[in-house]
Amino acid sequence: MAELATRTLPLAGAHGGSAGVRLTPAAPAERLSLRARAEDVAALSQSLGLDLPTKPKTSASASGRTALWLGPDEWLVIAEGAGSSSSDLKAACASSGVLHSAVDVSHRNTAILVEGPGSAAAINAGCPQDLSLKSFPVGACTRTIFGKVEIVLLRTGEESFRVEVWRSFSDYAFGLLAEGARDAVL
Amino acid sequence: MLLIHCPYCEEDRSELEFRWAGEAHIARPENMAGITDEEFAEFFFLRNNEKGLTYERWRHIHGCGRFFNAARDTVTDKFLMTYKAGLPKQPVPGVSATEKAVETCEQTEGDAR
Numbered sequence: 348m349a350e351l352a353t354r355t356l357p358l359a360g361a362h363g364g365s366a367g368v369r370l371t372p373a374a375p376a377e378r379l380s381l382r383a384r385a386e387d388v389a390a391l392s393q394s395l396g397l398d399l400p401t402k403p404k405t406s407a408s409a410s411g412r413t414a415l416w417l418g419p420d421e422w423l424v425i426a427e428g429a430g431s432s433s434s435d436l437k438a439a440c441a442s443s444g445v446l447h448s449a450v451d452v453s454h455r456n457t458a459i460l461v462e463g464p465g466s467a468a469a470i471n472a473g474c475p476q477d478l479s480l481k482s483f484p485v486g487a488c489t490r491t492i493f494g495k496v497e498i499v500l501l502r503t504g505e506e507s508f509r510v511e512v513w514r515s516f517s518d519y520a521f522g523l524l525a526e527g528a529r530d531a532v533l
Numbered sequence: 534m535l536l537i538h539c540p541y542c543e544e545d546r547s548e549l550e551f552r553w554a555g556e557a558h559i560a561r562p563e564n565m566a567g568i569t570d571e572e573f574a575e576f577f578f579l580r581n582n583e584k585g586l587t588y589e590r591w592r593h594i595h596g597c598g599r600f601f602n603a604a605r606d607t608v609t610d611k612f613l614m615t616y617k618a619g620l621p622k623q624p625v626p627g628v629s630a631t632e633k634a635v636e637t638c639e640q641t642e643g644d645a646r
Contacts, residue, residue, distance in 0.1 A: 403542045403597070418597035419541055475534065475547030489542075492549050492595040 357457050357514040363525035367465030367532040370524055373458035373509065377426040379436040380450045384420060387445035394443035395424065395436070406488040406501060412436070415488040415501060423452075423499055423511070456499075457514045459521055462507040465531030470500065470508060472527025480505060494523045535610070537591065540617045541599045554590035556580050557602045558622050584608060586628050591615070604628075 358372035383391055385401070392399045397409035400416040407414050415423040426436055440449040461469055467478040473494035477483060488501040496519055499511035512520040535548040562568050562576055581587075587607050592600045604613040604625045613625045 403544065418599060421598065475549050490596055490598075492547075497595050 357517045358459065358521055361521050363521060363528065364463070365465070365528040365532045368461060368463040368469045368524075368528035370469075370521065370528060371460045371462070372521075373460050374428065376428070376453065376458065377436055378451070378453045378456050378511075379424040379426075379440070380452045381414075381422045381424050381440065381447065382420050382449075383445070383447035387443070387447060390443045390445040391440060391447060394439050396439070404483075404487050404489050406486050408486075413501070415499060417490050417499065425511075455513060456511050457517045459510045459512065459517070459524060460503075460507065461510060461524060461528075462504075464506055465528065466506050466508055468531035469524055469527035470510070472530055473523050474498070474500070476500065478502075493520060496520055535612070537603070537612055538615045539593045539596060539599070540601050540615050541597045542593065546593070546596055550593060550595040552592045552594045554592045554600060557588040557590045586613070586625060588622060590618070 354375070356372060356375060361372050362370070364370040381391070381399075383399075388399050388401060395412065395414070397412055397414055398407050399414050399422055400407045403416060405416050411427050413425045413427070415425070417423055424436055437449050437451055440447055470476075470493070471478060474491055476489065476491050483489075483502055485502050485504055488499065490497065490499050492498070493500075493510070493512070496512060496516040498520065501509040501511070503509050510520065510524070536545040537548055537551050538545050539551075559576070562572070565573075568576075584607055587605055589603050589605055590600055591603050592598070600618045601615055602618060602620065602623075603615040604623065605611065606613060606628075613628060614623060616623050
């Protein structure tokens with residue numbers, strides 16, 4: 348019998364891409380679906396150590412944590428590098444003392460990193476967003492649709508994106524991204 | 534592809550991110566238990582299905598997730614305006630809401646034509 352349970356990511360071992368696009372499954376991260384009222388945002392921002400964005404399509408990052416605006420009262424908070432089942436984010440939110448809903452969705456989502464000069468074109472293979480730097484600058488994020496699945500898209504650099512997708516859809520998303528990556532260099 | 538303006542995202546987004554959610558501005562009766570079956574049917578089942586300007590609820594389901602209201606022309610399929618949920622029915626500039634251009638199937642396609 349195994350002495351140790353090892354965690355396997357839904358996209359473990361997946362690789363793909365093309366000359367212009369690199370596709371990499373992201374490392375495990377802690378994720379929180381956070382909902383709160385406008386008057387409680389300041390208190391939650393303070394206990395999370397970052398300013399929860401209140402403008403559409405914006406994100407905020409500080410000390411390894413990123414908060415993505417998904418809706419007027421909804422955020423996705425990602426703590427990178429937190430591969431274990433620690434609940435730092437939930438505890439941080441709880442310490443704010445204000446009414447909120449914080450649901451740990453670390454294992455619901457997985458992420459694909461899309462990098463390279465053709466990254467926007469690869470994503471646009473299945474996503475209707477305008478990904479020009481003018482309307483989707485670095486740090487912009489949105490929940491949107493990619494082919495038949497819903498994704499949360501975050502632009503981490505001029506030529507790099509993070510695609511957050513539900514784990515059961517990740518094979519589909521990775522496959523469609525690989526197709527898009529192939530088309531992006533044509 | 535249609536572009537729909539989401540009043541919460543403050544941006545035009547692709548129709549793929551949206552879902553239709555029925556006619557807007559239908560007030561739920563306050564004394565639900567007290568109304569007759571006919572009144573309930575009127576509230577619950579019967580819709581005007583107007584030709585021309587209609588007010589509808591839409592949901593930005595693959596975006597911010599919010600419901601909002603839209604004024605849409607059912608003839609041209611054009612979105613005339615969108616506004617946040619909870620606001621009263623907004624007048625559309627240049628379009629009269631009382632327009633009665635009723636054409637029935639009998640008038641246009643039936644034997645009575």
